[in-house]
Amino acid sequence: MTDASRPLATEKEARDVAEQARETEWEHPSFARELFLGRFRPELIHPHPPPDLAEEARAKPFMDKLQAFMDKVSSEEIDRTGEIPEVLVQELRDMGAFGIKIPKEYGGLGLSQMSYIRAMELVTSKDGSLVALLSASQSIGVPQPLKLFGTDDQKKRFFPRLAKGAISAFALTEVDAGSDPANMHTTATPTEDGEHFLINGEKLWCTNGTRAELFVVMARTPDVEKNGKTSKQITAFIVDASMPGVEVAHRLRFMGLKAIENGVIRFTNVKVPRENILWGEGKGLKLALVTLNTGRLTLPAGCAGAAKSMLRIARTWANERVQWGQPIGKHEAVAQKIAKMASMTFAMEAVAEMATALYEKGGYDIRLEAAIAKMYNSEAGWRIIDDTLQIRGGRGYEMAESLARRGEKPIAVERAMRDYRINLIFEGSSEIMRLFIAREAVDHHFKMAFDIVKPESTMKERLAAMARSTPFYLTWYPTRWVGMGQLKTYGEFGKLAKHMRYLERTTRHLGRSIFHAMVRYGPKLERKQAVLFRAVDIGAELFAMSAACSRAVMLAKGGRKEAIALADTFCREARLRVEEHFRNLYGPNDENMYKLAMSVLKGEHAWLEHGIAAADSEMGLPELEGSMSQIHGAGELVGKNEVYALAE
Numbered sequence: 001m002t003d004a005s006r007p008l009a010t011e012k013e014a015r016d017v018a019e020q021a022r023e024t025e026w027e028h029p030s031f032a033r034e035l036f037l038g039r040f041r042p043e044l045i046h047p048h049p050p051p052d053l054a055e056e057a058r059a060k061p062f063m064d065k066l067q068a069f070m071d072k073v074s075s076e077e078i079d080r081t082g083e084i085p086e087v088l089v090q091e092l093r094d095m096g097a098f099g100i101k102i103p104k105e106y107g108g109l110g111l112s113q114m115s116y117i118r119a120m121e122l123v124t125s126k127d128g129s130l131v132a133l134l135s136a137s138q139s140i141g142v143p144q145p146l147k148l149f150g151t152d153d154q155k156k157r158f159f160p161r162l163a164k165g166a167i168s169a170f171a172l173t174e175v176d177a178g179s180d181p182a183n184m185h186t187t188a189t190p191t192e193d194g195e196h197f198l199i200n201g202e203k204l205w206c207t208n209g210t211r212a213e214l215f216v217v218m219a220r221t222p223d224v225e226k227n228g229k230t231s232k233q234i235t236a237f238i239v240d241a242s243m244p245g246v247e248v249a250h251r252l253r254f255m256g257l258k259a260i261e262n263g264v265i266r267f268t269n270v271k272v273p274r275e276n277i278l279w280g281e282g283k284g285l286k287l288a289l290v291t292l293n294t295g296r297l298t299l300p301a302g303c304a305g306a307a308k309s310m311l312r313i314a315r316t317w318a319n320e321r322v323q324w325g326q327p328i329g330k331h332e333a334v335a336q337k338i339a340k341m342a343s344m345t346f347a348m349e350a351v352a353e354m355a356t357a358l359y360e361k362g363g364y365d366i367r368l369e370a371a372i373a374k375m376y377n378s379e380a381g382w383r384i385i386d387d388t389l390q391i392r393g394g395r396g397y398e399m400a401e402s403l404a405r406r407g408e409k410p411i412a413v414e415r416a417m418r419d420y421r422i423n424l425i426f427e428g429s430s431e432i433m434r435l436f437i438a439r440e441a442v443d444h445h446f447k448m449a450f451d452i453v454k455p456e457s458t459m460k461e462r463l464a465a466m467a468r469s470t471p472f473y474l475t476w477y478p479t480r481w482v483g484m485g486q487l488k489t490y491g492e493f494g495k496l497a498k499h500m501r502y503l504e505r506t507t508r509h510l511g512r513s514i515f516h517a518m519v520r521y522g523p524k525l526e527r528k529q530a531v532l533f534r535a536v537d538i539g540a541e542l543f544a545m546s547a548a549c550s551r552a553v554m555l556a557k558g559g560r561k562e563a564i565a566l567a568d569t570f571c572r573e574a575r576l577r578v579e580e581h582f583r584n585l586y587g588p589n590d591e592n593m594y595k596l597a598m599s600v601l602k603g604e605h606a607w608l609e610h611g612i613a614a615a616d617s618e619m620g621l622p623e624l625e626g627s628m629s630q631i632h633g634a635g636e637l638v639g640k641n642e643v644y645a646l647a648e
């Protein structure tokens with residue numbers, strides 16, 4: 001529950017904190033950024049990098065071990081017991097699965113980000129709890145920020161432990177600070193000699209927290225005054241779970257990911273040496289954002305892995321199951337779903353691979369591509385799981401164990417659905433991803449011309465903005481209507497060339513539309529989430545189409561010509577979605593919907609809720625002992641570093 005005695009940040013403070021953490025400069029190119037500016041630059045992503053055979057050979061011994069491990073693991077048992085047995089964790093440690101990207105000199109496998117995401121894709125295709133364990137440790141836990149921002153001394157101290165399998169966790173979220181870190185209450189107070197900090201506070205939903213040896217903890221260090229303005233400082237610390245005052249307060253249980261090692265972690269006067277600060281005082285939130293740029297590459301690959309598993313289930317069942325005289329896959333309604341799933345799965349893998357390949361290439365800013373990949377793949381995968389469940393019919397809703405008991409194959413679509421849903425919430429919810437992408441999408445225009453329309457601008461600021469923006473817009477705007485790009489034939493793309501030409505002209509259309517929206521709404525555009533989100537969705541579709549076309553051409557050149565049909569179908573469908581978004585860009589119903597929502601929130605339609613029973617949650621908190629806590633682990637208190645044992 002939110003603690004009413006603790007003040008929450010105002011909207012302005014929340015925005016200020018987010019702005020401070022933003023990477024404001026674009027030192028390197030970005031295909032997605034160019035898209036939102038109306039400039040289609042396929043040369044930034046095409047040709048799609050072919051597989052790196054040398055890296056694949058290096059990764060093979062590990063990938064073979066991981067494949068053999070995953071083939072024998074019983075995900076049903078992990079789900080049913082809510083525990084990952086220690087022997088399995090040890091086996092993962094022994095094969096180096098906790099140090100995939102840690103450089104060899106520190107005892108890690110020293111593999112690339114691409115090998116890492118392939119490994120996570122494989123694990124996700126079967127088991128959500130296992131991937132949470134591995135990925136929270138390596139995508140957002142200590143190794144990633146340590147690699148990016150750690151000092152040599154920190155690397156020497158922590159990498160060898162992590163490579164051997166010390167589990168790590170990332171602790172940012174708090175009760176009041178979910179999407180909004182400005183509400184963070186955990187503090188890190190410097191000791192008098194300045195050599196240490198005392199951390200006090202509680203972190204919520206910390207994945208691996210109940211089993212971690214090392215944490216990255218975000219905490220507020222003293223505010224600083226800059227130009228008469230107070231600015232909140234958030235700093236990242238490496239905290240060892242063995243430090244006095246670190247306590248697992250609760251093990252938390254969820255709808256899916258039944259064996260995730262997630263908890264409320266309490267820090268009471270935890271004395272952390274200054275040399276455990278990562279990067280620098282006040283840089284914690286920026287560190288979190290930069291870490292997540294690469295951290296976010298894992299989840300889209302995992303979603304593609306889950307989509308592939310669903311495709312296999314749906315394909316097999318749609319062939320096997322005969323109703324109304326035909327395999328159900330031959331009935332058009334089901335066939336449509338299968339075609340959508342296959343083409344979407346292809347595009348999802350293209351998106352995940354493209355974003356990762358751009359990161360590996362270096363000299364490229366992937367912040368937008370990673371955010372789009374996270375948002376796009378998590379949502380696309382959810383629709384695929386939903387369609388798979390529908391195709392499996394009643395069997396899709398039935399638990400695998402129950403299917404097995406009556407002699408059918410234990411195909412766990414319901415578990416996949418439970419495990420998958422969180423992907424749209426953590427590592428940046430879909431809404432927050434859209435806000436993040438929208439902020440970057442309009443950034444160039446804001447920098448150029450915002451002062452012209454901002455009510456509080458002085459005349460001097462307005463004139464300066466006009467002087468700076470006029471030369472840019474004089475050439476940029478007309479060329480968003482007609483441009484040299486229109487003359488390109490994209491012959492190399494064969495059957496997909498028509499989609500490339502569509503991408504070229506639609507990218508210009510997107511650029512114009514964002515500009516028009518800015519002129520129409522001025523500074524109020526920031527609050528027009530529905531409009532901005534449609535523009536973001538158009539950009540995301542265009543990115544996915546580009547990635548799919550480029551990947552299909554690469555695969556076709558290597559002999560896999562069938563990829564062209566998948567990319568073609570994906571693009572045809574994506575174009576329909578794009579056109580729909582353009583048609584409704586200004587949302588003819590947006591205002592009406594907002595008004596209705598406000599009146600619903602005021603309770604003016606509470607009469608709609610009449611005739612329903614009192615929910616359990618309205619009957620007071622469940623008993624801490626007895627059946628409720630046994631089922632949900634609600635309120636269970638465990639000692640420091642103790643692993644919660646499910647009471648059975």
Ligand SMILES: Cc1cc2nc3c(=O)[nH]c(=O)nc-3n(C[C@H](O)[C@H](O)[C@H](O)COP(=O)(O)OP(=O)(O)OC[C@H]3O[C@@H](n4cnc5c(N)ncnc54)[C@H](O)[C@@H]3O)c2cc1C
Pocket residue numbers: 136169170171172173177178179180204205206207208254257260262422425426427428429430431432435
């Ligand atoms: C299983 C699990 C594992 C997790 N693991 C970790 C972890 O390892 N480390 C960690 O630090 N955190 C972790 N989290 C926390 C997770 O990242 C947060 O749940 C997430 O950031 C969202 O915060 P919230 O749930 O408080 O939602 P809120 O911020 O309360 O948001 C609620 C809803 O409002 C929307 N919303 C919020 N603000 C806006 C806005 N300005 N505009 C439009 N919509 C908005 C959100 O998108 C969401 O739909 C985990 C959570 C879960 C459930």
